[in-house]
Amino acid sequence: MALEIMASKLFAPALKSGFLSRPRLTGVLRQSTASKLVLVSAPAGFGKTAFLADCLAQMLDEENALAWLSLDVSDRDPATFWTGVVTALQKAVPGLAAGVMEQLTSSPLPVEQVLITVLQGLASWSEVPDGQRHEKLHGSDSTPESEKESPKHELWLMIDDYHLADNREIATGMVFLLELLPPSVHALISTRADPDLPLSRWRAREELLEIRAADLRFTAEETVEYFNAVHGVDLKAAEAAALSDKTEGWIAALQLAGLSLKGHTDVAGFIGRFTGDDRYILDYLLEEVLAQQPAEIRSFLLHSSVLDRLTGPLCDAVMGGDAVTSGVSGESMLAAMERENLFLIPLDHQRQWYRYHRLFADMLRARLLSEEPELIPQLHERASHWFEGEAMAAEAIGHALAAKNFDRAAHLMEMAATQIRRERRDALFLGWLDELPYEVVRLSPVLTVFRAFSLMAAGELDDVEPHLVEAERTMAAVPQGDDSP
Structure with missing residues (x-):
């Protein structure tokens, strides 16, 4: 039968x-x-x-x-x-x-x-x-050949x-x-x-x-048309562009954003706060994506989510012992995940660097924070060491700060100060300094002086002299013959 x-x-x-x-x-x-x-x-x-x-x-x-x-x-x-x-x-x-x-x-x-x-x-x-x-x-x-069309x-x-x-x-x-x-x-x-x-x-x-x-993916114009037709929300062009950028045109996210928008009068404010830990987005991604993955891929997704950009050797370094134990390289894992369409976006034609869809990354980070918060500093620490080895100072410093290893971050910043100054990236360096505790900055004459220069470049002249005085006092306190910074 x-x-x-x-x-x-x-x-x-x-x-x-x-x-x-x-x-x-x-x-x-x-x-x-x-x-x-x-x-x-x-x-x-x-x-x-x-x-x-x-x-x-x-x-x-x-x-x-x-x-x-x-x-x-x-x-x-x-x-x-x-x-x-x-x-x-x-x-x-x-x-x-x-x-x-x-x-x-x-x-x-x-x-x-x-x-x-x-x-x-x-x-x-x-x-x-x-x-x-x-x-x-x-x-x-029975149609004659001559009559066939x-x-x-x-x-x-x-x-x-x-x-x-x-x-x-x-x-x-x-x-x-x-x-x-x-x-x-x-x-x-x-x-x-x-x-x-x-x-x-x-x-x-x-x-x-x-x-x-x-x-x-929905374009900004399609986003406007969709919200107007389905949700009765008249999005302004700037709001539609912002929402398209946040969702990267992901249709499910736009639908879920429409549900979340109900009852909100401040559309622009809602869009500004919209992330992957919105309850509708989070539930969808957990049920439809993360829960369907084998344990090995799920672990890789969560642990690699601390990275803004991913490449095989970097993922191997961040995964640490897990990568060695599994015997699966970061490169092969990324290639498999791209085939599986796991919200992975290639950043070059050689398929060497990738990033996660923004909302997907938000969800993964929220889940990692919920399940393994104690592991997060260690993952950032591993990433920082890998980037340092690749002479990528900005990324190494960023991950050291994320790991709350402020002494390491300060050391890396001292090493990078001259190059940062030469490249006129004062605003970037000043942002790093703002993340360091005051006591850590105060103990480094290099960082204190650099902060003074950065403030001077920003036109905040009243705060320059106190920093120079502080740097001079710290240097004077160093015993003769002491080579420490």
């Missing part, structure tokens, strides 16, 4: 009231008919499903043949997965691959044989005009949440299917993680269209 697929998995979810269609994205899809695969790959909450549903709705108006399949964890079983794919295609193309369903209950599963039958049916469908496709599929096509429309197979079913066995069948699709048949896949498919090969052949988080 053939497996059965829940009917609800074959229908796209209805677009919510107030949904904002974005022609800049759907327009790209209309121009992608040379692609075998359109890959929509982005983290949770970037509107992938809604984007696919919007594409489906607009393509229906153009009379394309459309097959939709929503996946869940049960679809990791190959028989269930391919039953769903074939059922979706048969719903879009009646009569396609008749009789293959029984084969999907066989053991061993004849996936390649089933797909050959499906591909033959798709090839027959794509060769004849719309009005004759039904007869062709059922073997009763070229097909006018495309067939799209849309698979939502592919990451829930992705495994090596299913990937093998998907590669076979996608490589042999007729030119008028395309697959559109949404996923939270890049699938186990030869993307680089298809990219080189220009057979792959990629829509990623950077493309799905």
